[in-house]
Every structure is written in structure tokens, then in C-alpha cells.
Amino acid sequence: AQSVAQPEDQVNVAEGNPLTVKCTYSVSGNPYLFWYVQYPNRGLQFLLKYITGDNLVKGSYGFEAEFNKSQTSFHLKKPSALVSDSALYFCAVRRGNNRLAFGKGNQVVVIP
Amino acid sequence: DTEVTQTPKHLVMGMTNKKSLKCEQHMGHRAMYWYKQKAKKPPELMFVYSYEKLSINESVPSRFSPECPNSSLLNLHLHALQPEDSALYLCASSQGNLGDYEQYFGPGTRLTVT
Numbered sequence: 001a002q003s004v005a006q007p008e009d010q011v012n013v014a015e016g017n018p019l020t021v022k023c024t025y026s027v028s029g030n031p032y033l034f035w036y037v038q039y040p041n042r043g044l045q046f047l048l049k050y051i052t053g054d055n056l057v058k059g060s061y062g063f064e065a066e067f068n069k070s071q072t073s074f075h076l077k078k079p080s081a082l083v084s085d086s087a088l089y090f091c092a093v094r095r096g097n098n099r100l101a102f103g104k105g106n107q108v109v110v111i112p
Numbered sequence: 113d114t115e116v117t118q119t120p121k122h123l124v125m126g127m128t129n130k131k132s133l134k135c136e137q138h139m140g141h142r143a144m145y146w147y148k149q150k151a152k153k154p155p156e157l158m159f160v161y162s163y164e165k166l167s168i169n170e171s172v173p174s175r176f177s178p179e180c181p182n183s184s185l186l187n188l189h190l191h192a193l194q195p196e197d198s199a200l201y202l203c204a205s206s207q208g209n210l211g212d213y214e215q216y217f218g219p220g221t222r223l224t225v226t
Contacts, residue, residue: 043217102154
């Protein structure tokens, strides 16, 4: 079954430091991978996706993610974190037509 | 316009009430979704409409009844809910099948069942 795992519950990072949110996947076949962010009292916002092609995917708000097939990972990164990046981040993988399997979510706290 | 709107923002209802949640998108998307989300948890898929036809029902109790009046609108009719149904209800849309296309989410309706 298609699934993703987000091993950490919370990521704390100082403002201005690099931010990494980890995601590993388990799929049969080629993975379709997504990152979404949820700010407090809001819906989810799409950040980026990997379907095929370049392993480094650039997305919204300065985020990027690197697809690593050998390590079955799709970590989300940002070179310099902002306080406004504090939010809940979800990794997801396509599971059949029109279904996503979400990870448990990572709370990111950026400390001023 | 990449916006999905949802009304109302907040809803408090008793267990004997009937209410409806409404979702609207004007992006020409042909797939629309209802999710239920508990605090700090990932969204749980409830229903999917594809080209205005119900294509997925994730074994949701019959007290939740979806409706897709047209390609832009999605409703969720609520009746005889239980306190455990209190959650954030999210609507989403996508241009086509997931994988090729990403989902756009609305801000949600915060539902409290008393």
C-alpha cells in the first residue's frame, strides 16, 4: 500500500537557519509525492509536488524538496526559515485515483 | 482565481438538527472532495465527486450526505450528528486526477456538535 512517514512530531528551528522537514515513502511503482502546509485555523495549501523529472523540485514561498529514490525520501527544505513558516506540514503520496495518503504531519516552530 | 470558498466558517448544531455545508470553486476543476480533520491530525477523505458524479465514498455514515448540484458547487448535508463528528470539514478541488494535479483546499468549516 502507498504510504508516507514523517518521523518527527515537531521541528524547532531558529529564524534564519535552514529548515528541513523529513518524509519517507513506501510505494509500489512510481511515486507521486506532495507537500502541503496548514497555517492555524486554515485549510491546507499546496507547496510542491514530484511526479517525474528533476529530483530537485522548487515550490511556493521559497520551499524546495529533493526526491531521493535510493533512500525513498522526499524531504522538504528551506534555506532560511521565517517566523511566518511556523505551521503544520503534511507530506502525501497518491494512493489510487483521487486519493492521497497523508503523513501524520510535522509541527514546525520557528524561533525568533 | 485559485480560491475554494466554504460557508459557514463556524457551525454549532445539536444532535437532532439538520444543517448543510457549502463549498464553491470557479477554477473549472472537475474533481471535488470532502475531508474531515481533527486537531493536529491529517485530513481524512470522506467523499470524492468526479465530473459531478460520486466516485468515492469512504464508508462514511449515512448521517453525512454529499451533493454536487453543478461543477462549481459541493454541499454536505448533516443530520443527526454525534459529538464525535465535531471537527474541521475541508473541501478541496483538483483539475483532474490526483498525481497529475494538486488539490486546492478551502479554509474549512469548524463544526461543533452539542
